Every structure is written in C-alpha cells, then in structure tokens.
Amino acid sequence: MSTQQSSTFLSQSRVRHEWYQNESFVIISIFIKNLKKEAVDVYFADRSVSVTVKMPTGSDYSLELDPLAHEVSPKESKFEVLSTKIEIKIKKANIGVRWGVLEGEDALPGSLEKPSEKLSYPSSAKHAKNWDKLEKEISKEQDKPEGEAALNSLFQQLYRDADDDTKKAMLKSYTESNGTCLSTNWSEVNKAKVETKPPEGMIAKKWES
The missing domain is CATH 2.60.40.790 (Immunoglobulin-like)
Structure with missing residues (x-):
C-alpha cells in the first residue's frame, strides 16, 4: 500500500x-x-x-x-x-416523505405531514371510531351538572314547563317542607301544610338562633 x-x-x-x-x-x-x-x-x-x-x-x-x-x-x-x-x-x-434510510432500498417510507385533527383513526374493532365526535360527546357529559346543581337544574326545568297550579304546588311543597318534598299536585298540597320529610335515618330539628 x-x-x-x-x-x-x-x-x-x-x-x-x-x-x-x-x-x-x-x-x-x-x-x-x-x-x-x-x-x-x-x-x-x-x-x-x-x-x-x-x-x-x-x-x-x-x-x-x-x-x-x-x-x-x-x-x-x-x-x-x-x-x-x-x-x-x-x-x-x-x-413530506420521511426517509427510513439514507442509502439503498427504503422499504417503509413514511410521511412527515401533519395528520388531520378530525380523522377517524385506524381501529382493530369492526367499526372505526370517530374520535373527534366521541370527544365532543364526552365533553357534553362532563358539562352536565351533578348533585345539588343537578337538582336545581331539574327543578328549574320542571317549573318552567309547568302550568300555574303545578307551579304553586311545587313552590308550596318545597318551601313548607324545607326542601325535603316536591309535589306537582296542587289539589293535594292545597289541603294542608306540607310536613318536613328528612331522608331515612335522619331527624329534622328546628334551627335555634
């Protein structure tokens, strides 16, 4: 050499x-x-x-x-x-083509392009899921009120769609029972004061200031 x-x-x-x-x-x-x-x-x-x-x-x-x-x-x-x-x-x-190797045969060239945000991604299931639609449905479920907020929402919806007698029954029963009873039957509620009905296992006590 x-x-x-x-x-x-x-x-x-x-x-x-x-x-x-x-x-x-x-x-x-x-x-x-x-x-x-x-x-x-x-x-x-x-x-x-x-x-x-x-x-x-x-x-x-x-x-x-x-x-x-x-x-x-x-x-x-x-x-x-x-x-x-x-x-x-x-x-x-x-x-936009991603090179898998620098030289020779590139058996699996890929893509460097950004995927669409609203694609239905490949799935092994029989029917592919539209993840964008599913995300919106989950978001709606998460936005639904829970607990006391859900009760208030239900009360407001019932009250808004009710007739005059039903509204009076709802207000009277809810107020007189300290929020423990809600009735839509005015003919029944109108007869007497609605008693407080605490949940099972609990006792109603008057507030002493």
Missing part, C-alpha cells in the same frame, strides 16, 4: 458524518474542521451525492452516497462549509 493510499484510508476512517431530515430536505453533516470552500467539491445527481475534500493534512477524503433511498432535486440542493463541518442540504423530490 502506498503512502498516499494509507493517508487517504486513515482520513476516511476518522471522519464522522450524520444525517437528519425535515419535510423538504435531508441534511448531511460531515465533521471536518477548518476547511476552505475551494477544498470541497459536492456533486448532486437524481439518486446520488458525491463529496470530495482536500484535507488540511494534504490527504483526500471522499463520500459516495449511491444510490440514495429516494430521488432528489439536484438544482435545489446545496452545501455550506462551516468552521466545524460541511453541511449538505439535499432537496427532496417528494416533499
């Missing part, structure tokens, strides 16, 4: 490169410090990228990505030489 081949091999093994992506670009970072732009040559093709670098030590570094996992747009791809690395931005030919 010649001295030139040996130095090239050593530089290749010591150089680290990484990649990540967004919706539009695949970005490759090659970590070599203190390079001049004229020492770097990057060639873009539809399914490949070729990088050649003249190292500060005098050796050569090259990176061949062929074939890339997906087609790219060479004219819209670019690179930049920074103080700590070379940053290569490869423009995706198909915007």
Whole structure:
C-alpha cells in the first residue's frame, strides 16, 4: 500500500458524518474542521451525492452516497462549509416523505405531514371510531351538572314547563317542607301544610338562633 493510499484510508476512517431530515430536505453533516470552500467539491445527481475534500493534512477524503433511498432535486440542493463541518442540504423530490434510510432500498417510507385533527383513526374493532365526535360527546357529559346543581337544574326545568297550579304546588311543597318534598299536585298540597320529610335515618330539628 502506498503512502498516499494509507493517508487517504486513515482520513476516511476518522471522519464522522450524520444525517437528519425535515419535510423538504435531508441534511448531511460531515465533521471536518477548518476547511476552505475551494477544498470541497459536492456533486448532486437524481439518486446520488458525491463529496470530495482536500484535507488540511494534504490527504483526500471522499463520500459516495449511491444510490440514495429516494430521488432528489439536484438544482435545489446545496452545501455550506462551516468552521466545524460541511453541511449538505439535499432537496427532496417528494416533499413530506420521511426517509427510513439514507442509502439503498427504503422499504417503509413514511410521511412527515401533519395528520388531520378530525380523522377517524385506524381501529382493530369492526367499526372505526370517530374520535373527534366521541370527544365532543364526552365533553357534553362532563358539562352536565351533578348533585345539588343537578337538582336545581331539574327543578328549574320542571317549573318552567309547568302550568300555574303545578307551579304553586311545587313552590308550596318545597318551601313548607324545607326542601325535603316536591309535589306537582296542587289539589293535594292545597289541603294542608306540607310536613318536613328528612331522608331515612335522619331527624329534622328546628334551627335555634
């Protein structure tokens, strides 16, 4: 092995490169410090990228990505030489497609597009659920009054829809029984005072100030 081949091999093994992506670009970072732009040559093709670098030590570094996992747009791809690395931005030919791998066959390409908020998500059940509709139904259930608030709401609804005699019966029975009895029968309530009827196991006592 010649001295030139040996130095090239050593530089290749010591150089680290990484990649990540967004919706539009695949970005490759090659970590070599203190390079001049004229020492770097990057060639873009539809399914490949070729990088050649003249190292500060005098050796050569090259990176061949062929074939890339997906087609790219060479004219819209670019690179930049920074103080700590070379940053290569490869423009995706198909915007929004998530690359599973950088090179070779990508068996399961995904999508980086935002999902619709109102989709019926896949379900193993016989009928898929519309989660947006279900969320609204749950919200309605949570907004329903409970306990004393529910009783007051029911009282108001009954009173609003009742005739005059029913309203009088409701007011008289509820007031005279201290809230323990509610009657809608005026002919019965009108005969006498409505007694307080506490819940079973409890005793009604008069308030002493």
